[in-house]
Amino acid sequence: GQSLEQPSEVTAVEGAIVQINCTYQTSGFYGLSWYQQHDGGAPTFLSYNALDGLEETGRFSSFLSRSDSYGYLLLQELQMKDSASYFCAVRDRRSGGYQKVTFGIGTKLQVIP
Amino acid sequence: DVKVTQSSRYLVKRTGEKVFLECVQDMDHENMFWYRQDPGLGLRLIYFSYDVKMKEKGDIPEGYSVSREKKERFSLILESASTNQTSMYLCASSSGRKSSGNTIYFGEGSWLTVV
Numbered sequence: 001g002q003s004l005e006q007p008s009e010v011t012a013v014e015g016a017i018v019q020i021n022c023t024y025q026t027s028g029f030y031g032l033s034w035y036q037q038h039d040g041g042a043p044t045f046l047s048y049n050a051l052d053g054l055e056e057t058g059r060f061s062s063f064l065s066r067s068d069s070y071g072y073l074l075l076q077e078l079q080m081k082d083s084a085s086y087f088c089a090v091r092d093r094r095s096g097g098y099q100k101v102t103f104g105i106g107t108k109l110q111v112i113p
Numbered sequence: 114d115v116k117v118t119q120s121s122r123y124l125v126k127r128t129g130e131k132v133f134l135e136c137v138q139d140m141d142h143e144n145m146f147w148y149r150q151d152p153g154l155g156l157r158l159i160y161f162s163y164d165v166k167m168k169e170k171g172d173i174p175e176g177y178s179v180s181r182e183k184k185e186r187f188s189l190i191l192e193s194a195s196t197n198q199t200s201m202y203l204c205a206s207s208s209g210r211k212s213s214g215n216t217i218y219f220g221e222g223s224w225l226t227v228v
Contacts, residue, residue: 008153031215042203042219043156050215087155091215099144099163101207101217102172105155 004104006088011110012078020073020107022088030091030099032064032071037106038084046073046086075109083111116140117220119204125226132191134223136204143209145187146217147171147179149200156203162187163209194227201225 004024012018022032031050035043049055049064049071061074075082085106091099120135138145144163148156148171158171160179168179176198180188187206191198204220 033215033217035217042221043217044219045216048215089217100158100161100169100171101146102158103148103156105153 004088004090004102006086006104006107008105009108009110011112012075014078014080014111014113016078017074017076018078018109020075020086020088020109022071022073022104024069024071024088024090024104026069026090026092026102028093029066029069030093032062033089033091033101034060034062034073035087035089035103036084037087043087078111080111080113083109085109117204117206117218119202119220119223121223122221123224123226125228126191126194128195128227130191130194130227132194132225132227134189134191134202134204134225136187136189136220137185138187138204138206138218139185140206140208140218141184142206142218143184144207145181146205146207147177147187147189148203148205149173150203150222151200159189159202191225194225196227199225199227 006022033048034046037043047062064071087106089103117138146161147159162181178190202223205217207217
């Protein structure tokens, strides 16, 4: 089956940079996604990596190393509104051709002044 | 904008009741999912469906069933609700196309309390 590991909590200072790591175990790996969820809200998509390397979207970047089964989300110029939970999610391909997406437990990021 | 709509935001049900959670998406997505979210456990996949009338068990299907009679609608059924099914339930959908299926769109969630 699949398993993902990410830290449960991270605290960082406003304006700083924070990195949230995710390691995974799965067969038929297809890609790694990141989602953000504010308290009381629905998870929303941030980024997706299918190939090794860095993907940048504004202040957020996501990295993947398939050989290490490892990825991270990098948040730069942290703002108070970035306080939220961040989930990594593995998308894998099943024998029937369909895809299953499994989420990690989430990392609660607290940004402090 | 993609919209995933869950019929009930808050429900309180009694132990042993049959519970239906309804979900509708308006983007003609092939894939639909039901997750439950509990503190410290993240999002756990209950069931998913990649086509009408097709369903696959997720990681925690016990005590649940699903129905997908139409492409836009995916229902989660608790045959006999129990207190350990008190949780937030999230419905989601995604495109089945390789080029655009990377993004999962979530509904706002249904908070179910079983007493």
